[in-house]
Amino acid sequence: MKNSIVICSGVSKVYDTGFNKVTALHNLDLEVKKTQLTTIIGPSGSGKTTLLNLIAGIDKPTSGHIIVGDVNYSNLSEDQITAFRRKNIGFVFQLYHLLPVLTVIENVMLPLLPYQHSLGFNLKEKAMHLIEWVGLGNRINHLPAELSGGEQQRVVIARALIHEPSLLLADEPTGNLDSKTGMEIVKLFRTLVEDKALSVLLVTHDLRVAEESDCVINLHDGTITSIKYKSEVNFLEC
Template sequence: MNAAVAQSPIVSITNVTKDYTLGKVVVPALRGVDLQVHPGEFISIAGPSGSGKTTLLNLIGCVDTATSGVVSVAGQDTKQLTERQLTHLRLHTIGFIFQSFNLVSVLSVFQNVEFPLLLQRKLDKNQRKERVNQLLEQVGLAHHAKHRPNELSGGQRQRVAVARALVTRPQLVLADEPTANLDSVTGQHIIDLMKELNQKEGTTFIFSTHDAKVMNHANAVVRLADGKILDRLTPSEAKRALAVGAEGH
């Protein structure tokens, strides 16, 4: 168990359900999920498509609300917060890395990374510049600061997204299939980068993936199926479990 586990959890999910209504049909996406994530953990959420990975990340990221149950982030019950407070929580506590990068196409790399800092209004111009340049240096894009997203490769764009997610020094970073749109080598680089930042900065990472190679880097793999958590495994256990699953097929 990681030393961080001893601290109070940064994410605590208790008996959470989430239903989507499609016309007259109610589709359950999560069915009674319990999960605790502690500061400094590097957790992978694994499972097949439709298992509820993205829904779970959305609830943790306060961009969606649970149908029932309690979702606590950084000690705050998200159901008790107003829309404004939720936005504030996202801005100051959580960083997002999206599968499709989701960069603002009309802003440069530098401006995209700087944007959350501008929303926070905590740092002055020089401090922002220093912080952004430092992060771009870390993700290896210092020479691309003035480029627009459409002038970058997929891997470079995702590195910008990583920099944007980390620029506010959030306690928690959520990454929804961060390598899904990247080739294996670039994907590996992104995971290495996230891992490095996790170890250096102590930032908690929760990322969803169905790629076994990506799971290997996690401290723990939470397996989801049909909206339920099957188990919480170490990467080697997860690898074995996946191998067994593959043989079964």
């Protein structure tokens, strides 16, 4: 546990539609190591997003246990999981979810605005620092519509880092980007791991993302079919 940011033990997720039951994840065991870029790959419907939602505490497993950091979700209420997620987990998704009427800096500050008077730092200064770090120092006062897709995704990354999470979850973060811009975003995740000691768990269809990953998990029909680490021979043949 000392070297792990996420542990899933015997995790299953079954959706009951009323007409039939659909198993999204089946008896899954998984360990995600700290301060690594871990990528989950697999076809549509393989359970990737379901797994990410369970790790985020947005959804609950039908059976099994999930531990993030040193916290077992089974021991927490929904309110406690929400509070834990707000402090410890950042999100980057394929759809940017930026508010169109807010500027870049306002969007980045938004998650902590309700708590800004109790923070131990200046929220605006922190937001400006993160925006500059993702390479958008000259876009601070721009609206989302004035940015390219890659620039908007960089804003989302800055927003996800505003509360200094220990774990960053990314669901198809390059899905709406061209290949060149997508790889620039992945390399930014790589920098987060190396420079900020952040743990990043990324879901994607794109095998090229594996080139920047420390670990690649192949998920198929709700079951892990392989786990490969960068040091292994034939790493990309997963």
